[in-house]
Amino acid sequence: MFTVLSQGTFMLRGDMTHIIWDWNGTLFHDIDAVIGATNELFQPYGLGPYDVDGFREVYTRPIWVAYERMLGRSLREGEWEVLDRGFHEHYHRLMEACQLAEGAVSSLRAWEESGRSQSLLSMWGHDRLVGKVGDFGISGHFLRVDGLRSASGGTKAEHMVAHLRALDLDPAKVVVIGDSVDDADAARHVGARAILYAGGMTRRSDLDLVGVPVVDSLAAALDLV
Template sequence: MKHIIWDWNGTLFHDIDAVVGATNEVFKPYGVAAFDNDGFRAAYTRPIWVAYERILGRPLREGEWERLDQAFHDHYHRLMLSCALAEDALHCLRTWAGSGRTQSLLSMWAHDRLVHKADELGIAEYFVRIDGLSEGAPGGAKAEHMVAHIESLPVDASDILVIGDSVDDAHAAQHVGASAVLYTGGMTSRADLSASGVPLVDTLSEAFTHAG
């Protein structure tokens, strides 16, 4: 492989506690019992509004998704301040950069916040490109964003490894003809990740064994 495309939330950035905490705050007024990490993973899927429908046990009403999503991010942006990079994330970024190969960052988080956080954590320099969602963009499937991201890179999709923590990351990679590895330390349950048929790793460093 010549290039790695990293996912952010739940992959490089270990924010599961903030995500679960924000989700619990959002659904507290609905009388939903608080999730622990494994309980959240059992309910989590993408698009996120499908996960919310799972949690509520009913379809979302008109305008409800927008309100829930805004509330989630209000809580998340407060709770994420205590989160950090995954344990071996910095080592992985340095190791891959040291091999002379390239890497980029593609996230479904807000672009401006993503760029700022990567710079704040001192890792922006490792990426040839950072792409998040534009302001007000819907948080749907990642595949269309993967297409645009890869079109901006001077490398063929067949030479790219996508490292993420959700089945959506695998689908996005398959959509463009890239390879994928899924990390078990993020938002998605091991059972759901296994069902994707994509190789699983318990540490980010293990992903390099699939990079050639």
């Protein structure tokens, strides 16, 4: 559970032994690529361009709901698949310029040196995720790395179930660190705790409504565990 130290301040109890990290918007600071790809995708619709604040106003998961917000209508049959494919074509080009979030490597190293374990669960394609984690030289910090092995765009909850099952972990000793309401929902779904990072895709005001700690840096997230 979380202990309230003072109004608006939380500390996790000390028996947390495993962190499940999110990737996009958390360990991987790719918001510029996400916004750039979104702007290219929706330019033919006469929408945008979005800046960081404007994008955070419409962003949510599942992502097709965000697209419907942007369009002001429901997606037509087959439109989601076209948009999802187009987004990733732009994103996979633009994300090559992105780097790890500030404090990512030091946080991973510090948690490992504490003798506890960590893993990575992302809603990005599995093969690309594994490759990018390897490119940054951080694969060795994780017991397991899981991305999507099927269609993208949905919620994280059931993927969290499978991830925990594969690791054979007690969810009561697990904390999820991510940047979206979906990360907190997935943690709650399996009985784990969550800390949300405000440096990613979701606006701070939405994160503050979830009822879990919200931090402005990965180092601050680690300090809470």
